[in-house]
Amino acid sequence: MSIMDHNGGSVIAMVGKDCVAIASDLRLGDRALSISSNFQRIFPITDRIYVGLPGLGTDVATLRERFRFRVNMYTIKEEREIEPETFAHLVSSTLYEHRFGPYFIEPVMAGMSKTPSGGYKPFIAATDLIGCLNFAKDFVVAGTASSKLYGVAEGLWEPDLEPEDLFETISQTLLNAADRDAFSGWGAIVHIITKDKIITRTLKGRMD
Amino acid sequence: METSFAITGKGYVLMAADTTAARSIVKMKTDEDKIKTLSPHLLMAYSGEPGDTVQFAEYVERNIRLYQIRNVYALRPAAAASWIRRSLAESLRSRKPYSVNLLLGGYDTSSYNPQLFWIDYLGTMTEVPFAAHGYGAYFALSLLDRYHDPSASLEEGLDTLRRCIDEVSKRLVVTPGKYKVKIVDKDGVREIEL
Numbered sequence: 001m002s003i004m005d006h007n008g009g010s011v012i013a014m015v016g017k018d019c020v021a022i023a024s025d026l027r028l029g030d031r032a033l034s035i036s037s038n039f040q041r042i043f044p045i046t047d048r049i050y051v052g053l054p055g056l057g058t059d060v061a062t063l064r065e066r067f068r069f070r071v072n073m074y075t076i077k078e079e080r081e082i083e084p085e086t087f088a089h090l091v092s093s094t095l096y097e098h099r100f101g102p103y104f105i106e107p108v109m110a111g112m113s114k115t116p117s118g119g120y121k122p123f124i125a126a127t128d129l130i131g132c133l134n135f136a137k138d139f140v141v142a143g144t145a146s147s148k149l150y151g152v153a154e155g156l157w158e159p160d161l162e163p164e165d166l167f168e169t170i171s172q173t174l175l176n177a178a179d180r181d182a183f184s185g186w187g188a189i190v191h192i193i194t195k196d197k198i199i200t201r202t203l204k205g206r207m208d
Numbered sequence: 209m210e211t212s213f214a215i216t217g218k219g220y221v222l223m224a225a226d227t228t229a230a231r232s233i234v235k236m237k238t239d240e241d242k243i244k245t246l247s248p249h250l251l252m253a254y255s256g257e258p259g260d261t262v263q264f265a266e267y268v269e270r271n272i273r274l275y276q277i278r279n280v281y282a283l284r285p286a287a288a289a290s291w292i293r294r295s296l297a298e299s300l301r302s303r304k305p306y307s308v309n310l311l312l313g314g315y316d317t318s319s320y321n322p323q324l325f326w327i328d329y330l331g332t333m334t335e336v337p338f339a340a341h342g343y344g345a346y347f348a349l350s351l352l353d354r355y356h357d358p359s360a361s362l363e364e365g366l367d368t369l370r371r372c373i374d375e376v377s378k379r380l381v382v383t384p385g386k387y388k389v390k391i392v393d394k395d396g397v398r399e400i401e402l
Contacts, residue, residue: 006330007332033345036326039334057333058297061333062294
């Protein structure tokens with residue numbers, strides 16, 4: 001048993017057509033004992049960036065506070081909102097600062113980034129616990145159910161899904177992967193980010 | 209073994225903690241109060257490594273008091289919980305971390321809501337309708353899944369708490385004998401005889 005599995009929980013992000021989705025389960029455990037069925041581990045960074053922090057519960061809260069601080073400092077210094085690509089590198093460097101005594105978190109990011117022509121394009125990324133970035137074009141997964149998420153996502157995801165179809169795909173992927181993982185589940189939350197709005201829905205899951 | 213429970217109800221949080229102070233296999237004391245009153249509407253039940261527990265609880269108690277003296281108003285439960293969590297999280301990555309598990313129950317006098325936080329020695333925190341620490345948690349949590357009612361009156365809440373204590377006494381090998389029970393509601397903190 002690794003310390004990464006101490007509290008359980010999983011996060012997944014997917015790219016759609018002019019939209020992205022990020023979803024997580026809601027369980028917080030103490031090893032095999034479930035403590036809470038409403039533990040939020042996805043947080044808004046800006047109006048168009050969300051970050052999911054699966055891993056050790058204490059570091060979920062600590063890193064959330066750290067990212068909020070560093071993004072606020074960036075916003076004040078630059079006098080503009082941070083872009084998803086920049087935020088991904090901020091996450092990476094924050095984690096690598098603790099290379100030899102890491103935060104036990106594997107962040108997953110999803111957002112819409114501005115293009116030079118004034119439009120928006122979907123962006124997702126994930127890192128490992130020491131900040132090695134992975135920019136994917138389809139989906140990224142992390143957490144205790146990551147191996148199962150890969151399998152289901154590989155089967156269900158297809159390119160250019162509209163927001164509502166992407167919602168269905170990411171929800172089914174997460175729910176079915178979490179059902180095969182004893183440390184994830186107990187309900188889920190899904191955020192769909194488009195260029196002008198965010199749809200947030202909570203899902204019921206199996207309670208066993 | 210050390211056990212503590214807490215449940216929320218209609219306008220109150222009930223907390224119970226056993227009163228044994230044990231060292232190795234010996235009961236040194238059976239009237240130890242392990243629930244501290246941090247402010248007029250805030251209770252904290254603590255358990256864990258003997259020594260660390262009282263030391264950390266007093267540190268928290270005095271810092272919460274200091275905040276109230278400086279700012280006239282006491283921290284609201286969620287704010288106090290965040291500060292305590294951060295103290296534990298910073299301590300975790302220090303040379304000698306505190307090994308203390310906490311249940312923090314309070315009544316928010318601004319929003320008129322009872323609030324309960326489960327915090328462990330790592331600095332993991334979550335708001336919950338009911339919570340428990342120690343070996344008793346393995347029995348009490350499943351019982352509370354069945355019987356807990358967030359809109360229960362005080363009498364019903366006390367009945368549920370008695371069920372928890374009876375279940376732990378029945379099934380746990382190393383059972384604590386006595387419990388101290390405290391409540392926090394709109395009128396503040398008081399002790400209750402079960």
